[in-house]
Amino acid sequence: xxxxxxxxxLYLAILAGLIVLPSxxxxxxxxxxxxxxxxxxxxxxxxxxxxxxxGYVSIAQAGFMGIGxxxxxxxxxxxxxxxxxxxxxxxxITALFALVAGYPSLRVKGHYFAxxxxxxxxxxxxVLLNLTDLTNGEAGxxxxxxxxxxxxGAINFADRTTxxxxxxxxxxxxxxxxxxxxxxxxxxxxxxxxxxxxxVGAAGLAAWKYxxxxxVVSAMFAGFAGALYAHYQSFINPEIFTxxxxxxxxxxxxxxxxxxxxxxxxxxFAIVFLPEYLRFADSFRLVIYGLILILATIxxxxxxxxxxxxxxxxxxxxxxR
Amino acid sequence: MxxxxxxxxxxxxxxxxxxxxxxxxxxxxxxxxxxxALTGPAAVYGxxxxxxxxxxxxxxxxAGGIRLGEDTYKITVLSYDDKANPTEASxxxxxxxxxxxxxxxxxxxxxxxxxxVASFIQNEDAVMLVGNAAERSIxxxxxxxxxxxxxxxxxxxxxxxxxxxxxxxxxxAVIGALETSFYAMYVDAFEREFVxxxxxxVTREAFGLKDRDMSPQLTKIRALEPDALLVVGYxxxxxxVYRQSVELGLDVPRYGFTSGSEEQFLRVAxxxxxxxxxxxxxxxxxxxxxxETGRAYHENFTARFGVQPSPSSPYAYDQLYALxxxxxxxxxxxxxxxxxxxxxxxxxxxxxxxxxIPIDGRMFDGNGQAYTTNGAFQWQDGAxxxxxxxxxxxxxxxxxxxxIDG
Numbered sequence: 001x002x003x004x005x006x007x008x009x010l011y012l013a014i015l016a017g018l019i020v021l022p023s024x025x026x027x028x029x030x031x032x033x034x035x036x037x038x039x040x041x042x043x044x045x046x047x048x049x050x051x052x053x054x055g056y057v058s059i060a061q062a063g064f065m066g067i068g069x070x071x072x073x074x075x076x077x078x079x080x081x082x083x084x085x086x087x088x089x090x091x092x093i094t095a096l097f098a099l100v101a102g103y104p105s106l107r108v109k110g111h112y113f114a115x116x117x118x119x120x121x122x123x124x125x126x127v128l129l130n131l132t133d134l135t136n137g138e139a140g141x142x143x144x145x146x147x148x149x150x151x152x153g154a155i156n157f158a159d160r161t162t163x164x165x166x167x168x169x170x171x172x173x174x175x176x177x178x179x180x181x182x183x184x185x186x187x188x189x190x191x192x193x194x195x196x197x198x199x200v201g202a203a204g205l206a207a208w209k210y211x212x213x214x215x216v217v218s219a220m221f222a223g224f225a226g227a228l229y230a231h232y233q234s235f236i237n238p239e240i241f242t243x244x245x246x247x248x249x250x251x252x253x254x255x256x257x258x259x260x261x262x263x264x265x266x267x268x269f270a271i272v273f274l275p276e277y278l279r280f281a282d283s284f285r286l287v288i289y290g291l292i293l294i295l296a297t298i299x300x301x302x303x304x305x306x307x308x309x310x311x312x313x314x315x316x317x318x319x320x321r
Numbered sequence: 322m323x324x325x326x327x328x329x330x331x332x333x334x335x336x337x338x339x340x341x342x343x344x345x346x347x348x349x350x351x352x353x354x355x356x357x358a359l360t361g362p363a364a365v366y367g368x369x370x371x372x373x374x375x376x377x378x379x380x381x382x383x384a385g386g387i388r389l390g391e392d393t394y395k396i397t398v399l400s401y402d403d404k405a406n407p408t409e410a411s412x413x414x415x416x417x418x419x420x421x422x423x424x425x426x427x428x429x430x431x432x433x434x435x436x437x438v439a440s441f442i443q444n445e446d447a448v449m450l451v452g453n454a455a456e457r458s459i460x461x462x463x464x465x466x467x468x469x470x471x472x473x474x475x476x477x478x479x480x481x482x483x484x485x486x487x488x489x490x491x492x493x494a495v496i497g498a499l500e501t502s503f504y505a506m507y508v509d510a511f512e513r514e515f516v517x518x519x520x521x522x523v524t525r526e527a528f529g530l531k532d533r534d535m536s537p538q539l540t541k542i543r544a545l546e547p548d549a550l551l552v553v554g555y556x557x558x559x560x561x562v563y564r565q566s567v568e569l570g571l572d573v574p575r576y577g578f579t580s581g582s583e584e585q586f587l588r589v590a591x592x593x594x595x596x597x598x599x600x601x602x603x604x605x606x607x608x609x610x611x612x613e614t615g616r617a618y619h620e621n622f623t624a625r626f627g628v629q630p631s632p633s634s635p636y637a638y639d640q641l642y643a644l645x646x647x648x649x650x651x652x653x654x655x656x657x658x659x660x661x662x663x664x665x666x667x668x669x670x671x672x673x674x675x676x677x678i679p680i681d682g683r684m685f686d687g688n689g690q691a692y693t694t695n696g697a698f699q700w701q702d703g704a705x706x707x708x709x710x711x712x713x714x715x716x717x718x719x720x721x722x723x724x725i726d727g
């Protein structure tokens with residue numbers, strides 16, 4: 001995956017679209033959903049790094065989100081540290097856990113790796129639920145402060161549009177960082193691992209170091225997203241960080257387009273907006289949602305980005321005739 | 322002639338006045354939002370609550386709606402499923418407020434989802450009335466625009482502990498959804514009072530809300546030879562515990578905290594397996610213990626929805642009548658802060674089904690918390706029978722609640 005001029009223009013167009021998006025939204029509810037979607041963009045970019053580019057499906061992103069969310073909340077609530085500092089600490093705390101989890105997990109491949117990470121997510125969930133003295137268990141943590149000095153501060157982060165732009169900056173930064181990684185020598189090694197890990201080893205490269213790097217960076221992104229979520233909602237409990245949410249991260253990558261930069265952006269918006277738009281279907285909405293996901297996985301294996309690129313290719317061929 | 326013209330003029334004036342009044346009067350729509358668990362394991366509480374709000378709204382509308390000056394408000398209820406999930410609850414409440422224009426939010430059966438909404442509701446131009454969610458911290462944060470109809474779990478747990486100790490039991494085994502904070506809170510308060518009465522908790526065995534086979538925990542409990550069993554959890558898993566305890570021959574008195582209806586329990590356990598089980602809970606709807614309003618509610622609910630109401634569903638029914646009275650007292654549906662203030666000054670509505678204990682003559686105390694009496698109910702011949710009230714001093718608990726910071 002190389003960063004061409006055409007790709008660059010596409011990214012700029014998406015960014016421009018996201019910048020002007022709030023001016024076209026009259027109902028604040030959709031700003032709320034857009035904030036959640038942007039947080040999921042960060043999670044999905046991390047998922048894409050390990051799943052899409054390195055070829056290892058991790059089912060622990062929500063668990064890492066939880067570590068970041070609880071990390072920032074507990075540092076703020078218990079030690080009175082400034083919100084900015086706790087948000088920036090969250091990915092570092094998550095990285096430590098990911099390092100410990102990743103080193104043994106990456107000794108196994110394929111489905112086994114997926115199962116090990118799934119188990120790790122379950123462990124995180126159970127710890128968050130049962131370590132009640134620290135996490136307050138199922139009741140969760142309330143009153144997590146917003147960045148800045150509240151409504152009277154120079155910037156009012158309690159305002160949803162303001163928080164939208166704050167998260168947009170964060171999501172843009174994470175996406176740019178992902179693009180930098182995948183377009184560097186490091187990124188090419190990750191793609192090589194996905195295509196033929198044995199060959200990478202034969203070329204004298206220590207594949208495990210690269211895999212661990214991808215795993216830890218993906219976890220850091222999730223931890224960062226978790227911190228942004230915690231300060232946005234002002235409330236967290238373990239229910240938010242279950243395997244179901246980790247599966248959403250996997251689906252965001254598959255649905256949007258695995259191994260692309262734009263795919264996770266589209267996928268993240270789809271997994272947030274789709275269930276909400278299906279609310280009219282009442283209790284059938286999750287059935288319909290599931291059906292859409294199954295059909296998309298079967299008939300769009302390269303995701304929405306792949307489908308769009310195929311459609312563009314067909315158009316070009318027809319014009320050439 | 323003069324008299325006739327005077328009468329005619331009077332009539333004309335009256336007709337004119339009436340027509341002017343009619344022209345000024347308007348029937349308006351008042352959107353009331355319900356966010357509750359309509360699917361998933363917690364739907365056993367959420368669905369009856371949503372239906373209870375619907376029933377109350379239909380009754381208020383049938384009685385002419387809410388009259389404010391020349392305007393009459395007819396209530397439209399919009400219900401969204403929050404699946405007892407915090408993110409889903411935030412989304413549905415944001416949707417109700419931002420998109421549907423709802424200022425008054427009812428329902429809320431489950432603590433996690435309710436806590437998520439409570440964390441931001443203070444910044445919204447809305448009033449939140451919490452129902453069945455029993456986690457204590459919901460009403461300890463000083464949120465002005467939030468009230469709750471159900472008392473916190475530890476208020477009832479303490480009364481239950483005293484009651485079980487008074488029965489002469491010394492060794493009680495606990496089995497329950499102890500990962501759920503309000504159940505753990507109930508058991509903590511139970512233990513405090515039970516130990517004061519000379520008893521001890523011999524074990525605390527946990528099960529998940531979706532678990533159905535509790536025989537490993539019950540086998541362990543049987544080996545400990547307790548005097549009695551305390552079961553805390555959602556209706557379905559609790560019913561499985563009762564059933565499996567009989568199947569395993571655990572022949573000890575069984576106490577519980579579940580708030581399930583007969584119909585809900587009989588889906589899982591037989592009446593024989595339930596015989597003698599105690600439910601120690603707020604004095605919720607049970608036909609033997611309720612008054613005239615409760616019996617009417619039971620009848621109307623059953624006729625309207627084809628199923629019996631769950632015992633805890635009136636928490637939501639009473640929310641709507643409290644809201645109606647608060648709107649009438651505040652004289653506005655536009656000013657949410659005025660309605661929230663009026664709620665805390667209200668006496669108990671005459672239509673209320675639950676048996677509330679007013680604090681200083683008001684339904685809600687300074688924390689926005691309402692209290693009911695607690696009761697001991699026993700399963701006898703296929704039905705819950707109210708046996709006695711449990712000792713509960715609402716004023717003391719209210720003072721204790723006020724002393725908690727956050």
